[in-house]
Every structure is written in C-alpha cells, then in structure tokens.
Amino acid sequence: MATRAGVNKRRISQVMTNVNDIPSLSFMEDLFGEEFPEAFGTGEMKKRKTILDLPAELLAIICEELSRPDIKRLRLANTYMARNVDLRIDRVFISPNRANLQCLRKIMDHPRYRLDVLEVVWDDAQLDEYPDLESFCKAIEADEKDQRRETEKMLKELILFNCEDRGQYMAHEHDGYFDEDGKLTEMASEILLRYDNQSARHVIGRHAGAVSVDESYERYQELYEEEQEAMERGYDAAALRHVLESCPKLERIVLTSEVWRPWHLQPVYHTPFHRSLPPGFRKPSVWPWLGYRPHSTSSQTAHRNDTMSRKIQDPKASLPHEFRGYSTIISSLLTAPNPTISDFIIYTGHEAIGISHQLFAAPNLDLTNTMLMARSIPLKRLQLTLNSHGSHLERNNTAHYLRSPHLHAFLSALTHLEHLDLAPNCSTRRSDVPDVIDTVFGPGISIPAALLPRLKTFALRNALLSASSLLSLLTPQTSSQHITLDNIRFSDGAFPDFARSLWMHYDRHVDVSRPVYELVVCERWGRKTRLCEEFCAWLYAGEIGDESVFGEGVGWVMDDRDERVCVGKGEWVRRMGWVG
Structure with a gap:
C-alpha cells in the first residue's frame, strides 16, 4: 500500500x-x-x-x-x-558459542528477518585455556588492574571537564577511588552517578554485582569447552555458509577482534553471547590474532614469537590456528552461490594487529583462496589490517611481506574496489604495541598504480615511509573524496615539508578533486590529535607560508580507543596546564 x-x-x-x-x-x-x-x-x-x-x-x-x-x-x-x-535486524553475529548460534538460527528460520540482514560480524576472539583456578585468578587480577586504571582515567576526565568543584576531587589519587578490595568508593560512585551516562552506570553495576572468582571460573570452563566443541564440529563455519546462502541482501562481512577487549567499559558489539552471560560474571580478557598482551607469561610470549616468525613452507598449508576466522570466511565465500558481498572489513579498533603477515609473505592455501575470492567477488570496499610481528626484514629495512608481490597482486585483482583502508602496521607509536620494529612501507611495491584513480576513499594507518612516496601515492587519486593518514611517520623529513608539497600540488592542479583530509597523530597515554577542517582550509584556501595550522592548540584531542572522548586541542592544553 x-x-x-x-x-x-x-x-x-x-x-x-x-x-x-x-x-x-x-x-x-x-x-x-x-x-x-x-x-x-x-x-x-x-x-x-x-x-x-x-x-x-x-x-x-x-x-x-x-x-x-x-x-x-x-x-x-x-x-x-x-x-x-x-x-x-540488519546485523547478525557468528562465533563458536551456543548463544550467538542459537540467536542466528532463529533469525534464519524467520520468514522475514533473514531477508533484511545486511551485515554479518564474525567474532574471532577465541577463549584462552586456563587449566586451573590459580591461572584463572592471575588473569582476572591482571585484567581488573587494567580496568581500574581505565576507570580511574575516566573519573579524572569527568572531574577535569565536568565538575565545577574539581579542586576537591583532584586532590584524591587512586586510593580515593577504590577501597582495599578494588571496589569503587562512595566518592567515586558519586562522581559517576553525577555524570549519569551508560558507561558510568555500567561501571557502577559491574562493581556492585561482581560474583566470586570460583563461580566465574566454573562458568568460564563451560564456555571454553562449548567453544572448543563448536570449532571442532564446525558449527560456526556451517552457520556462515547458511547466512551466505539465505540472506539475499547481505553485502558486508566484518571479521573482528574487538568483542572482548578489557579497556572498553561497554562492549563494542552487544552480541547475544554477551547478553547471555550471568550478571557480575568475571572473565579474563581475550587477546586474539597473537597480538601484544601486556601480562603475558613466558610460554605465551614464546608461542607468539615462534608462531609469527615461522615461514610457511608448504603452499597447501593454512595460516596458524589463531587466524582460523579469516581462513573460514574466505573459503566459505568461494563455495557460496552468487555471493552478494561488496564490503570486506577487518576491524581491529585502531589496534596495531590484524591478519598475520604470513598471508602475503609466501604462497599458502589462504593466499590462494584470497586471490580466487578477489577475482570472483566484486568487492567495492576493503579494510585490511596486518599483524607484522615476527616479519623478516630484507634490504632497505623493508619487511618481507611488504616486498613480496602477493599484496600487490591481490589489490590488482580487485577491479571494482573504490574504498581502501590499509594498515600494514609496520610502524607504530600506539600504546598497545610497544614491540613493533620499524619497517619501511613502499607504496609502489604494494599498491597498484591502476587502482589509485579509481579510489573514492583511502586510509593509510601505522606506516613508516618517505614523504616523496606518500605524495606519489596521494596525488594520482584524482577521484578521492576522503583521505585519512593515521599515525604516519616519515623516514626522510618532517610533516610540514610534506604538507607544503601537497599544498603546491593542489595549487597547480585546479581540475582534480579536493578530498577531505583527516590527519591523526598519536600521542602518549593512548591519546591522539585529529586535524581535519583546519588542515583542509589551509590546504585549499590558505597561504603556503602560514604555519598556524601546525600550532600547538589546533585540532582535537581524542581517546584512541573511545573517540567519544573528544576535546578541542586548545582547551586540552589549557586544562592540562591547569592540572599541572
């Protein structure tokens, strides 16, 4: 009607x-x-x-x-x-646990709901094994220490930017926010209640309703065994194939590591699995894809180093088991009849991790399937982030996975690609990964020149490269509408020199598109500065000699893991100066 x-x-x-x-x-x-x-x-x-x-x-x-x-x-x-x-219902979740799979089955069995599904999110954060209560307790204690640190940071920011009587509260340090058992004090609860947002209520509820470690360990063991059985029997892989066959509007696949992160006071994704957990359940954090973990044991560190530095010698071998989600998704896409996928996203929440560099370092089964997928599915949007840990350096201080021809061949095969977000993670100052070795990124080696004029949006993250090579990557993008440069470091000069060269390019070429540039500079303590409107105004209408755009108070200060925390740089400098 x-x-x-x-x-x-x-x-x-x-x-x-x-x-x-x-x-x-x-x-x-x-x-x-x-x-x-x-x-x-x-x-x-x-x-x-x-x-x-x-x-x-x-x-x-x-x-x-x-x-x-x-x-x-x-x-x-x-x-x-x-x-x-x-x-x-336009999004469904898949992971090897009963809650997510049962919810998915109900949606797939409904005569209408499955017809509206646009996105499937694969949670690739596999649970760790804890053979005894003692090891579980140690992991819980380490996590809750980190959570208290995040809560303390949240409290200080609430006081700094929202409390009129901030002087009374700023005099208190850690002991003023938590009692000897690690629970919130009355003063801390008062501050959170005054702010009254969902994150604040979540923190209060978590501290008030926490169950014992013994009860949590018993439930965790059940979840772990349930997950192991689901992976062994392939329940999650079968569920993905069913979604690909049954959802005619499906256009987006997201492979993520971010469901169980300890620094998020609320989950990034409100999955059925999270909603099914008992109130007050205490769980250790999950550290997927062999990323850096701050409280790793010696055996965990050795396993990470050995697995990530091992070369795949057999072309028929897959990536390590920790990257099972990627292997499953790619192989499922190849067997799906007439897949409608246009977006393939690997979402890491700005963490400098991702799929193992081994994918592009040497021939392997997952690389073969990746190439077949690129040739058979007309992807328009790709977000690719790689875990560079353990990669082998070659000449010119460039990692092997960035010098091999496989990444270039993969991107060349994506003939419909219009949106590329690439994080080679070959250099980082982000606080989560202190052990990344700087390796030079050569755009001409990894990114095909024929792709650049076709791109409408482009992002490059966590990379070390020369200013001239970055210019040669950006200037051919004559159709770009938005370009993000996130945590980019130069091997041959400072950012102002690069910016002036970019200014001269747009001054000479008036007939090319004027994309919105978003620049992100990572600072200490998980902070970053975002520069966008001010930089674009200078780039397209300012004077080349005007240095104010690079001044101390320009841009916005943001939390790298929660971009809702956003303060003008000038206000931030003023407030932090007041605190000091």
Whole structure:
C-alpha cells in the first residue's frame, strides 16, 4: 500500500505541528490521510480510531525513525504491535558459542528477518585455556588492574571537564577511588552517578554485582569447552555458509577482534553471547590474532614469537590456528552461490594487529583462496589490517611481506574496489604495541598504480615511509573524496615539508578533486590529535607560508580507543596546564 501510494517523508516539513501533536492520530492523518482514508475514518467512527488502527505499512514507516530498543518495547506493550511491527535486524553475529548460534538460527528460520540482514560480524576472539583456578585468578587480577586504571582515567576526565568543584576531587589519587578490595568508593560512585551516562552506570553495576572468582571460573570452563566443541564440529563455519546462502541482501562481512577487549567499559558489539552471560560474571580478557598482551607469561610470549616468525613452507598449508576466522570466511565465500558481498572489513579498533603477515609473505592455501575470492567477488570496499610481528626484514629495512608481490597482486585483482583502508602496521607509536620494529612501507611495491584513480576513499594507518612516496601515492587519486593518514611517520623529513608539497600540488592542479583530509597523530597515554577542517582550509584556501595550522592548540584531542572522548586541542592544553 505504501509503495502504491508513493508514501514517503516528503511532507513532514509541510505539516504544521508541535511537540504535543506527535505522534497523535491527527498528525498522522495530515501526513497520510490522502493515501489511506480508510485508516482514519469519518464521523463517529473517526472518534474511535487509534494509532493501532493504522495499517502495518504505515506502522513500518513510522518505526523507521525509532531505535531498536524502542521497537522492542512497542512489541512488548501490545499484541497488535508485536504482530505488525517487525524488529529491525540488519546485523547478525557468528562465533563458536551456543548463544550467538542459537540467536542466528532463529533469525534464519524467520520468514522475514533473514531477508533484511545486511551485515554479518564474525567474532574471532577465541577463549584462552586456563587449566586451573590459580591461572584463572592471575588473569582476572591482571585484567581488573587494567580496568581500574581505565576507570580511574575516566573519573579524572569527568572531574577535569565536568565538575565545577574539581579542586576537591583532584586532590584524591587512586586510593580515593577504590577501597582495599578494588571496589569503587562512595566518592567515586558519586562522581559517576553525577555524570549519569551508560558507561558510568555500567561501571557502577559491574562493581556492585561482581560474583566470586570460583563461580566465574566454573562458568568460564563451560564456555571454553562449548567453544572448543563448536570449532571442532564446525558449527560456526556451517552457520556462515547458511547466512551466505539465505540472506539475499547481505553485502558486508566484518571479521573482528574487538568483542572482548578489557579497556572498553561497554562492549563494542552487544552480541547475544554477551547478553547471555550471568550478571557480575568475571572473565579474563581475550587477546586474539597473537597480538601484544601486556601480562603475558613466558610460554605465551614464546608461542607468539615462534608462531609469527615461522615461514610457511608448504603452499597447501593454512595460516596458524589463531587466524582460523579469516581462513573460514574466505573459503566459505568461494563455495557460496552468487555471493552478494561488496564490503570486506577487518576491524581491529585502531589496534596495531590484524591478519598475520604470513598471508602475503609466501604462497599458502589462504593466499590462494584470497586471490580466487578477489577475482570472483566484486568487492567495492576493503579494510585490511596486518599483524607484522615476527616479519623478516630484507634490504632497505623493508619487511618481507611488504616486498613480496602477493599484496600487490591481490589489490590488482580487485577491479571494482573504490574504498581502501590499509594498515600494514609496520610502524607504530600506539600504546598497545610497544614491540613493533620499524619497517619501511613502499607504496609502489604494494599498491597498484591502476587502482589509485579509481579510489573514492583511502586510509593509510601505522606506516613508516618517505614523504616523496606518500605524495606519489596521494596525488594520482584524482577521484578521492576522503583521505585519512593515521599515525604516519616519515623516514626522510618532517610533516610540514610534506604538507607544503601537497599544498603546491593542489595549487597547480585546479581540475582534480579536493578530498577531505583527516590527519591523526598519536600521542602518549593512548591519546591522539585529529586535524581535519583546519588542515583542509589551509590546504585549499590558505597561504603556503602560514604555519598556524601546525600550532600547538589546533585540532582535537581524542581517546584512541573511545573517540567519544573528544576535546578541542586548545582547551586540552589549557586544562592540562591547569592540572599541572
């Protein structure tokens, strides 16, 4: 009916209304009465009409503007709403555990919900084995120490930027926020309650309802055994194949490491698995993809070093088991009939980790499947991040995986690619990975020249390269609309020299696109400075000799792991100077 009548939101600005009208039936009649006269009635019948008399098509249009939680509340409040208003499910989660797989099965069995799925998220954070309670306790203690540090940082920022009587609170150090058992003090709870956002409430609830380590260990063992069985039997791989076959609108696959991170006061993804955990459950952090872990044992460190530095000698061998998720996704895409995927995302939340560098270092089964996937699926968007730990250096101080022809061949095969986000992670100052060895990134070796004019967006992260090679990478991008340079270091000069060369390029070539540039400089303690509007204004309309764009107070200071924490650089400098 809505399609037949051509109903859309075109008249919302033409109908006179006020806050008391919405969502009244008279307001809805003004919007849709012409197309649906039977829904509103006339005379005495009109007085008895309610919003529940609206056809399902109109209810669906109304609910497009509601959040998912609000739609759930509507469905619970009224049986008619439950029958006629669908949940909005455009994302599903897959991981080897019962909660995620059962929820996915219900969605796949529903006659309508599976038809609206646009994205599948594969959680690749496998649980670690803890053979006894003592090892579990040590991991919990290390994690909770980190969580207290994150909570303390959050408290100090709340005091610094939100409390008028900050002097009273800033006098307190760590002991003022936590008691001897590691629980929040009354003062800390008062600060969090005053701020009253979801993260603050989550911290208070976690401290108030934590269960014993013994109970948590018992439940964790059940989850670990459940996960091992699911991987052994391939339940998660079968679920992915079912999604690829059953969801006609599916266009995006996300492989992520970020579901279980300890520094997030709230999970990045609210998965059914997380929602199924008992209140107060205490779990050790998971460190996927053999990334740096701050409290690793000697055996964990040795395993990481040995696994990541080992060369794959057999072309039929796969990547190490820790990268099972990537292997499963690529092989599943090859067997899916007519896959509709256009976006392939490896999401690491700005952590300098990713799929092992071994993927592109030498021929292997996963590389073969990756090349077949690139030739058979018309990907338009790729976010590729690599774990460089253990890579072997060659001439010119360049890692082997960056000098081999395989990465270049892979990108060349993506003939429909328009959006590329590449993190070779060959250099980093990010606080999470202190042991990365600087290796020079040569764009001409890794990125095909034919790809550059086709790109609409481009991002390069955590790389060390020469200013001239970066210019040769950016200037051919004549169609780019947005370019991100995140944590880029130069081997042959300073950033202002590179910026002036870029300014001269756009000054000479007036007929090329003027992309929005976003520059990110990583600082200490997990902070970063973002420079965008000010830099673009100087780049396209400023004077080349104007040095103010590189000044101390320009840009925004952000938390590298939570970009909602964002303060103007000038305000940040002023406040931090006041604290000192």
